[in-house]
Amino acid sequence: MPPLRFLILADGAFGPETSKTANSAIRYIPGQVAGVLDASAAGRTAQEVLGFGGPIPVVGSLDAGLALAPTALLVGIAPRGGRLPEAWRGWIRTAIERGLDVWSGLHTRIADDPELAALARARGVRLRELRVPPADLPVSNGRARDVDALVVLTVGSDCNTGKMTAQLELLRALGARGLRTRFVATGQTGILIAGEGIAVDAVVADFIGGAAERMVLAAAPGADVVLVEGQGSLVHPGYSGVTLGLLHGACPAAMILCHNAARRLIGEYHPGEAWRPIPPLAELVRIYEEAAGWVQPARVIGIALNTHGLAADAAAAAVERAARETGLPAADPVRFGPAPLVDAVARAAGERRAGRTPA
Amino acid sequence: MPPLRFLILADGAFGPETSKTANSAIRYIPGQVAGVLDASAAGRTAQEVLGFGGPIPVVGSLDAGLALAPTALLVGIAPRGGRLPEAWRGWIRTAIERGLDVWSGLHTRIADDPELAALARARGVRLRELRVPPADLPVSNGRARDVDALVVLTVGSDCNTGKMTAQLELLRALGARGLRTRFVATGQTGILIAGEGIAVDAVVADFIGGAAERMVLAAAPGADVVLVEGQGSLVHPGYSGVTLGLLHGACPAAMILCHNAARRLIGEYHPGEAWRPIPPLAELVRIYEEAAGWVQPARVIGIALNTHGLAADAAAAAVERAARETGLPAADPVRFGPAPLVDAVARAAGERRAGRTPA
Numbered sequence: 001m002p003p004l005r006f007l008i009l010a011d012g013a014f015g016p017e018t019s020k021t022a023n024s025a026i027r028y029i030p031g032q033v034a035g036v037l038d039a040s041a042a043g044r045t046a047q048e049v050l051g052f053g054g055p056i057p058v059v060g061s062l063d064a065g066l067a068l069a070p071t072a073l074l075v076g077i078a079p080r081g082g083r084l085p086e087a088w089r090g091w092i093r094t095a096i097e098r099g100l101d102v103w104s105g106l107h108t109r110i111a112d113d114p115e116l117a118a119l120a121r122a123r124g125v126r127l128r129e130l131r132v133p134p135a136d137l138p139v140s141n142g143r144a145r146d147v148d149a150l151v152v153l154t155v156g157s158d159c160n161t162g163k164m165t166a167q168l169e170l171l172r173a174l175g176a177r178g179l180r181t182r183f184v185a186t187g188q189t190g191i192l193i194a195g196e197g198i199a200v201d202a203v204v205a206d207f208i209g210g211a212a213e214r215m216v217l218a219a220a221p222g223a224d225v226v227l228v229e230g231q232g233s234l235v236h237p238g239y240s241g242v243t244l245g246l247l248h249g250a251c252p253a254a255m256i257l258c259h260n261a262a263r264r265l266i267g268e269y270h271p272g273e274a275w276r277p278i279p280p281l282a283e284l285v286r287i288y289e290e291a292a293g294w295v296q297p298a299r300v301i302g303i304a305l306n307t308h309g310l311a312a313d314a315a316a317a318a319v320e321r322a323a324r325e326t327g328l329p330a331a332d333p334v335r336f337g338p339a340p341l342v343d344a345v346a347r348a349a350g351e352r353r354a355g356r357t358p359a
Numbered sequence: 360m361p362p363l364r365f366l367i368l369a370d371g372a373f374g375p376e377t378s379k380t381a382n383s384a385i386r387y388i389p390g391q392v393a394g395v396l397d398a399s400a401a402g403r404t405a406q407e408v409l410g411f412g413g414p415i416p417v418v419g420s421l422d423a424g425l426a427l428a429p430t431a432l433l434v435g436i437a438p439r440g441g442r443l444p445e446a447w448r449g450w451i452r453t454a455i456e457r458g459l460d461v462w463s464g465l466h467t468r469i470a471d472d473p474e475l476a477a478l479a480r481a482r483g484v485r486l487r488e489l490r491v492p493p494a495d496l497p498v499s500n501g502r503a504r505d506v507d508a509l510v511v512l513t514v515g516s517d518c519n520t521g522k523m524t525a526q527l528e529l530l531r532a533l534g535a536r537g538l539r540t541r542f543v544a545t546g547q548t549g550i551l552i553a554g555e556g557i558a559v560d561a562v563v564a565d566f567i568g569g570a571a572e573r574m575v576l577a578a579a580p581g582a583d584v585v586l587v588e589g590q591g592s593l594v595h596p597g598y599s600g601v602t603l604g605l606l607h608g609a610c611p612a613a614m615i616l617c618h619n620a621a622r623r624l625i626g627e628y629h630p631g632e633a634w635r636p637i638p639p640l641a642e643l644v645r646i647y648e649e650a651a652g653w654v655q656p657a658r659v660i661g662i663a664l665n666t667h668g669l670a671a672d673a674a675a676a677a678v679e680r681a682a683r684e685t686g687l688p689a690a691d692p693v694r695f696g697p698a699p700l701v702d703a704v705a706r707a708a709g710e711r712r713a714g715r716t717p718a
Contacts (some may be wrong), residue, residue, distance in 0.1 A: 245600020
């Protein structure tokens with residue numbers, strides 16, 4: 001069976017900062033993206049909107065999207081709270097009628113909509129809910145600390161800072177260096193790209209850590225490095241529980257702190273919901289090492305900056321400043337390449353193999 | 360309609376340390392407890408098994424329990440992970456056949472069992488799932504910090520340390536002092552006693568904080584003090600995510616640290632799952648104040664010890680030692696009365712009213 005070709009639904013939201021799932025699919029599985037549906041950007045290309053993605057077209061109507069011969073509709077943005085906007089139901093219905101599978105990362109299950117579920121059955125198309133977790137998750141108990149592989153978790157100054165992207169860039173680069181590296185996806189976009197994983201923010205709260213623990217234990221055998229996609233932030237009041245559960249379930253020995261260099265306030269990417277100033281990076285390093293230590297000590301070994309939106313010289317200065325402020329290797333892995341972070345992970349993996357703790 | 364009379368199912372587990380929901384119902388709503396089903400303690404009374412509860416009988420079979428004329432069956436222990444033991448299904452089925460409502464705090468919904476659900480419909484009995492949360496919870500955003508009332512959260516050195524009990528003792532005592540006091544239930548037992556609440560460990564992980572925030576915002580108007588039932592522990596790898604989400608959603612100004620004075624290892628109440636030594640109390644105070652401060656500063660204002668199992672002089676010494684180690688008021692609110700903690704909360708409430716932060 002050939003890979004699916006996705007029409008990505010991102011209406012009113014396709015842009016560098018606003019359509020994380022769509023953008024990641026375009027970056028990491030571009031051959032599977034037929035086009036993007038967003039009336040506000042119709043007629044442009046992914047390259048023009050995002051700065052990458054080449055000629056992938058943006059269309060303004062479902063009909064124009066269907067003309068690109070997609071085999072699946074991907075609900076490509078995750079509204080706050082994850083629920084299905086009413087207006088999108090009609091498009092999803094039409095897509096199902098036309099025989100497309102539907103992949104969704106929403107909290108609301110499309111399969112729970114009786115009309116859409118019945119229609120999907122009648123048409124024989126698949127509804128793939130990226131956020132629906134397995135039913136039999138355990139409660140975590142720190143078992144992941146015992147794996148031989150180096151477990152690396154990305155952590156953040158906020159939501160939406162590049163925690164998945166940093167790991168995917170490291171996955172590619174560490175593999176190129178000959179390290180046996182596995183990626184553990186914990187969010188809908190990562191699952192879409194990896195083809196497997198558990199959306200930890202969608203599990204019943206008691207099992208956040210258990211989901212992480214199970215995935216790490218499954219990924220570790222035979223691996224030198226296990227890269228776990230982080231979620232949320234310990235300093236964001238809406239998502240800190242998910243972040244800490246993931247940290248204590250995955251039991252990483254090393255963390256990489258991810259930060260959007262242009263952002264000043266927690267949550268400012270959601271209009272009207274900005275919280276308070278993001279703490280300095282060195283303070284965030286301290287916070288994450290403190291919180292890890294309540295269960296199992298872990299070190300932050302590098303800083304991954306997202307400098308999108310900054311001019312080149314400002315971006316380079318931000319990377320240099322992050323390194324100076326924290327005394328750690330820093331990089332924008334997308335813009336300037338992940339080499340300093342790859343070095344840091346490879347060194348920590350070597351030290352773990354040698355039976356020492358990461359530097 | 361008269362209040363329900365519960366037959367509490369706690370087979371093989373009825374005891375001071377092993378049947379939290381049953382014990383709390385016996386302590387706080389004894390008039391609603393017809394009896395306890397536990398073959399291993401049959402023939403004894405609640406008083407003999409627990410040291411409180413008077414003549415409430417323990418029976419060894421469902422038939423003997425039904426002879427006590429209960430109107431509801433309460434699934435009175437919460438197995439790790441919350442799932443329904445296979446052997447209990449038959450008892451639940453028989454209880455439904457005999458016209459009893461079933462109240463359950465399990466993760467597994469009894470209503471999801473097709474046979475039991477159909478039987479309940481046919482018999483017209485109610486299946487009340489204490490852990491099933493509302494479907495429309497928000498993501499929290501720190502709004503609870505703005506309420507006028509003093510919000511007090513109990514936090515713990517581990518799970519099962521008396522976080523609900525401390526609040527229920529404070530509720531009674533603060534009310535007696537004329538403070539308008541509300542209790543926010545966050546677990547199945549608290550919900551059973553309060554008649555309302557949300558089991559925060561059963562919500563989808565993204566909404567832990569939102570559940571807490573919603574309940575605090577609803578309870579605060581007109582109250583001097585809002586007592587929020589804590590859950591889990593920041594130092595327990597299985598439950599720390601729930602604990603932090605609850606802390607950052609509820610935004611308390613004050614915390615009371617709860618500790619079982621006889622316990623040395625985290626999780627040792629679950630055989631075979633003991634984790635590592637519980638940190639010293641002063642270190643736990645620092646940890647909770649640190650974690651609260653990532654979103655909104657809060658002070659630990661007292662220590663609630665559970666000294667059950669210690670001799671009287673050892674218990675008194677443990678309370679004195681806790682006060683000395685932390686420099687905070689300490690009490691076993693059940694054994695010695697909550698007065699030192701009541702004083703601390705009343706003082707903090709007065710200071711909040713006066714526009715100052717809690718001492």
